[in-house]
Amino acid sequence: MKTFWQHYGLRGIILFCAVLVGMPLVMMIGSVVATSPQDDEVWAHILAHALGDYMVTTLALAAGVGSLSAVMGVACAWLVSMYRFWGSSFFKVALLLPMAMPAYIVAFVYTDMLDHGGRVATWLNDSTGADAGAEVWFDVRTLPMAILVMALTLYPYVFALVRASLVEQSFCVWQAGRTLGCGAWRNFWLVGLPLLRPALVVAVVIVIMETLNDFGVVSAFSLPTLTSGIYHAWLNMNSLSVAVRLALLLLVLVLLILLVERWARGNRRYHAPSGSHRQMVAEHLKGARAVVSFCFCASLVVFGFVLPFVVLLWLAAHNQHQAFAEGFVGYGLNSLALSGSAAMGAVALGFMLAWAARPPSGWLFRSLMRLASIGYAIPGAVLAIALLLWLSAVDKAQNAGLSWLGWQGAHFLWVGSWAALVYGYVVRFLALPYGAVDSALSRVTPSMEHAARTLGASAWNVMRRIHLPMMRPSLMTAGLLVFVDSMKELPLTLLLRPFDSDTLSTWVWHYARDEAFAVSAPGALLIVCVGLLPVVWLSSMISGSTAKKSGWLTNKQTALRDTNAYAPA
């Protein structure tokens, strides 16, 4: 017999989460309807003079980063999985490292080095004896450079997913290809690529979504994208409403991409033909081929990770005193506490949500649950504006209520509080733990639960003693991911943080904008080091070919599948 709690409590949880995630979006759409004539004037101006540039740059950036990282990721995944050459097993781990580098940090390192009068130019001038001014240097702040920088930090998504998919394939497939007369290249084009297609498409979609979300790189390169347009409309033109319209446009773009992904997937099925799974036997490369393969993989690792990391280390070592004087430790603690809270909150909420949704429920609740993971598809800047609108409405209602009750004490405002920022992170990253728990729960067979219940355990006991222990690895991975992603997060943090305080990411960003990146280098270094944790974790998972089953990759994929449900069919 079902208790009252089972009937309504669980649905209450789902409803609560849906309100938490959904209300900001509702407010956002509402604010576009209510606009002033000034807003319309600004909008007309943006339409006439800026929107074209925003769209062209945004699309070019997304297409460029998507295709470049696809080429990089597939090529190196293919090389290290199918062949053996000097360093190939090292590259299996090392090629993932750039994932730990937030793109904006790499962007600052490269602009600092390559700019007019940057370290490289200065060194060249000194070593060639040319006097300052005689040396001509290329313009580093261009769209192609931005594409290169972002692709260097985002290709690991492609590498990881494609490699996991390659490891899963049976060796028989390649053998069959070779027996039928395919050379290495033909085997790649005719057999490999079609088989890798699902993993590749998902990875590229993730890369493009990360690109659209970016604000740090485009502002370092002063590129006119939709995200920079949002700030321009808000802070230069004093029109929050126009900023919201641009934000909605960005959201539409994301949904369109998800739609394309779904269309590309179609109804294809990729099944292994037989039950026999033979481990891959990697071919030994020699001579020029080995050298080329090594150089290709090495250049990705060097330019994506080693070089920026060494520069950061060097800068940090030279500027540690000033960094400590600037309150570096305080910002670090802020970041740790915030990301820790976000990870806890997101995991707790994601777990409750997925667990509460376990019994088959109606379409309404299923779609409410999917809503929970839409945050991942919303760019940070967009979500920040939506949250600002929603929280200020809550503040007003709350204070109206308090003064109606005659309460004149200290007022608490949600806007600009740490709690609001944690709320923002949870909404943005809820999809990660939700997806992890959802897929982990699907492996708990109903008979286990039934057996426990028959033996007299309450529903609560079943959760505590059966579900939780079985899901612990997935929960830990998801928590770690939310932790690292929150640490790196920039656009949402910039807009929602308490104004008198900084986190590591905003501190790094402010100094970098002031052409004094060196001062905040220790902060950047700390962000990178924390980011290394999940990378190491991930690499061990892929090699064990368990990535698909326990956590990380499934998280991002499930997040995608669920947000996908919102793409208009």
Place this chain on the structure above:
Amino acid sequence: MKNRLLFCVLAVMLVLPACDSVSQREPDSLVLYTTRQPFLLQGLIDAFTAEHGITVEVVYAKSGLLERLKIEGELTPADVVYMADYGELVLMAEAGLLKPVPEADSPWLASLPSRYRPDNMWFAVTKRVRAIFVHSKRTQGQNVAGYQDMTQPSLRGRVCMRSGLHPYNVGLLAAMTWHRGEAWTRTWLQAIKESLARRPQGNDRSQARAIYEGVCDVTIMNSYYLGKMLTSAEQDQRNWADALRMIIPEEDGGAYVSLSGTGMTRWTKKEEQARAFMAFLLSDEAQRWFMQTNIEYPIDATIELTGLLASWGRFAELPLDFVAVARLRPRMARLVDELRFDR
């Protein structure tokens, strides 16, 4: 056991941020919202507290204070605002977020010319010029006395600028438009665009660096940056500054100045203390502090210039209507877009 400890640590982490937000303030203290930087303000605030026995809690922000005051409404804890750029003060006054200071209660107001205190809603504290900087050697023999001279054909391909959409540049364009009309400004900006050595990028300091590196020979920067670079701890920055010559454009009646300014919030319950703080910002002591620490011009013309400012000397200033200039800003931001200045 280990798990429990971990759980406790995590639980504390979850609760900490929330506690921080509701931490109580001292009842007597003054709350200041500012876009100025800590290094510039903290010493002054300590001096103020020592003199008047009023503690000041400061919220340092980079942007968004206007939005925040609007959202907080009558619940705002802020008593005083001190903005690095007067533009936001004009918007605050228009949005009804500020309260005028009655002249009768504040004798210190009389010393300030009335255009520095529109309707007594806000008050200028310091001023600066958006000056022209040229490479001291490579532009010898070239006559660059004003903004118009920057567009001469011999300087084509030799001009650097930061983004046209930065508030400093938007403010300059607004002053130009107020003074010479929008048509003149549009022509000027177009001519500058055609003279650019590279796409507008970086901040004020990176323009100096570009001149030092030979990318270009002419740029526009705020006057105090020269002082800050000359006195910088970094050799690089001193090198950049040494390559520069500053020209304060006084053509056609004087230079365009920009202001930092302060005001009292509409909802403050500590009017008296707020007035004391604003009076302190205009005192000789504070004015000298700004002159020394940030190389900004004091608003009080009777104060003797010292240090670098003394060596640069006084200049003729165009009597701008600051409120009217600030209202032109959104239009100027649009002009920058229309001419595709940053592209």
